[in-house]
Amino acid sequence: TTLNPARKLIGKRTDELSMDVRRSFTDQDREVIARTFDKMPDTPAKRRLRAILLLLEMGGLRREEASKATWGQVQPVRIDGRLTNDMCIEVVGKGNRQRFVPLHDDVVEALREHMKDRKALMEQRKMLQFKSIPDNEQPLLGVLDDRWILAQDKQLARRRASDAPDLLPMDARGVPKFTVNKNGALSVQSIYQILKDFFSDCSEMAGESVTDKRGTFRRASTHWLRHTFAHHLLKETDRDLALVQTVLGHKSITTTAIYVKADLEERVKGVKKLRGSV
Numbered sequence: 001t002t003l004n005p006a007r008k009l010i011g012k013r014t015d016e017l018s019m020d021v022r023r024s025f026t027d028q029d030r031e032v033i034a035r036t037f038d039k040m041p042d043t044p045a046k047r048r049l050r051a052i053l054l055l056l057e058m059g060g061l062r063r064e065e066a067s068k069a070t071w072g073q074v075q076p077v078r079i080d081g082r083l084t085n086d087m088c089i090e091v092v093g094k095g096n097r098q099r100f101v102p103l104h105d106d107v108v109e110a111l112r113e114h115m116k117d118r119k120a121l122m123e124q125r126k127m128l129q130f131k132s133i134p135d136n137e138q139p140l141l142g143v144l145d146d147r148w149i150l151a152q153d154k155q156l157a158r159r160r161a162s163d164a165p166d167l168l169p170m171d172a173r174g175v176p177k178f179t180v181n182k183n184g185a186l187s188v189q190s191i192y193q194i195l196k197d198f199f200s201d202c203s204e205m206a207g208e209s210v211t212d213k214r215g216t217f218r219r220a221s222t223h224w225l226r227h228t229f230a231h232h233l234l235k236e237t238d239r240d241l242a243l244v245q246t247v248l249g250h251k252s253i254t255t256t257a258i259y260v261k262a263d264l265e266e267r268v269k270g271v272k273k274l275r276g277s278v
Contacts, residue, residue, distance in 0.1 A: 024227035029206075029216055036198070036205045044117035044144050049198060051114040052141055052191060054107045056225035060233070061101070063222040065091050067181065067188045071115070072136030077102065111140050118142050118184075130184040139185030195222050 025033065033053070040046045055066055069089065077086040077100075087103045121144060122131040130142070181187060186194070199220040208215035 023219070023224050024231050025216070025220070025224060029202075030228075032202050032206045032217070036202045039205075044114075044121070047110070047117055048114045048141065048144060049194065051107075051110040052194060053198075053225065054104070054110045055140065056222060057229055058104045058107050059089065059101050060226050060229035061089075061091065062093065062226060063188050063191045065093055066141055067139075067185055067191055069140040070136065070183070070185075071138050071140065074103070074108075074111075074140070114141070118144065121145075127184065133183050137183055139181070139183055141186045141191065142184045143186060143190075192222050195220075195225075 037046070037050070037053075040049075052066070055061055055069075056063070061069070069091070073090045074087055075090065076083040077088050078084070087108050088100045089103055090098065090100055092098050115138065118127070118130075118138070121127055126145070127143065130138075199217045202220075203215055203217035206215070206217055208218055212218065
């Protein structure tokens with residue numbers, strides 16, 4: 001029997017097609033994000049949103065990883081046997097693959113501001129059920145109000161919803177929109193919904209038509225931030241695929257290389273240098 005050497009490539013081709021890394025934010029998109037964010041009132045919710053945006057956009061974490069992340073995973077970077085002032089986060093991602101992701105100072109500052117807000121709320125006797133949790137087990141991204149009860153006690157949630165419907169948002173089926181983990185961490189769905197709501201505001205800021213589903217912010221989701229991080233990191237490291245693979249936690253460098261294929265900038269520059277014969 002003659003073996004077809006191309007058979008081994010079929011799976012990889014399918015993977016590449018299912019991973020549309022072009023879904024990332026341009027510099028113009030990021031300006032819209034900044035303008036939309038700046039117009040928001042200065043509240044704990046805004047500071048939490050900043051922590052979410054920066055952790056995903058400048059850390060490249062998947063939303064599942066961000067939801068599980070605790071302060072115990074954040075640690076100083078050790079170089080040549082010495083601790084530095086730089087910080088990183090230990091992440092266990094897909095396939096239980098461990099990696100250490102450097103954290104930009106802005107990310108650390110945003111996370112600390114969010115934690116400060118949560119501590120203040122606990123001191124005000126709000127969310128007391130989370131006050132006894134040790135600092136190293138506190139989530140990087142956590143709840144800010146009593147909506148946590150939706151995940152714990154649906155009967156109590158319904159009773160509270162009748163008293164304060166604006167506090168406890170439910171969907172059309174009466175299912176809680178926001179759920180949390182036992183340590184008060186935002187769930188994967190919560191992170192997704194918070195960002196979708198924000199991107200909806202960005203869509204309005206960008207002047208996208210409500211009926212145009214092709215608009216950037218109409219389509220944007222949490223993973224767009226990870227793709228944006230990958231593109232920028234490749235550019236800043238002169239396309240060091242091995243380095244970016246490690247930071248993103250890809251099993252195969254082939255997956256990381258897809259980002260290079262999707263980058264049209266260099267291709268556009270190359271085509272513009274061509275000269276026709278007539």
